[in-house]
Amino acid sequence: MKFIKQDIKGVFLITHKCFEDKRGFFSRVYCKKFFNKLKFNPVQTNISFNKNKHTLRGFHYQISKSSEKKLVSCIKGKIYDIIIDLRKNSKTYKKWISFELNSKSLYSIFIPPGCANAFLTLENETIVFYHTSNFYNFQNERGLRYNDPSLNLRWPKKIRVISKKDKNFPLIK
Secondary structure, three states: OEEEEOOOOOOEEEEOOEEEEOOEEEEOOOOHHHHHHHOOOOOEEEEEEEOOOOEEEEEEEEOHHHOOOEEEEEEEOEEEEEEEEOOOOOOOOOOEEEEEEEOOOOOEEEEOOOEEEEEEEOOOOEEEEEEEOOOOOHHHEEEOOOOOHHHOOOOOOOOOEEOHHHHOOOOOO
């Protein structure tokens, strides 16, 4: 595994070694000894299956004692993922970065607490697999509007499927 620092502190693009043969491939996505420096100890693993391309999920994050670190991988299909820094004392507050993750490259992204995350599927039947360092807590769940004009976000395709909740998150203040 190789951890590549990004412009937002604590965000890493992670490359994985892939072992291939006639059966297919094997790759390690998480190994505690590699993630010890980041103090990342997952307690929950989630799968997001998305039937249609151009489906948007997010922006989601947890606050307070539920704040979480995430390790996100696309294991089938392709996504465009955006991370926004919401840490008010950060040099990159309200800045965002984006990644294209897909099942061929097998990159993952590590997202620190205090950052919101959203992704747009770019293929039908896309599966996103992610580990979190904290348990989901409904009371501490928060979100941001996917089209907040103050953030100047650029999505590569028109959003066609979005939940009512994600569509109506508040604008950033």
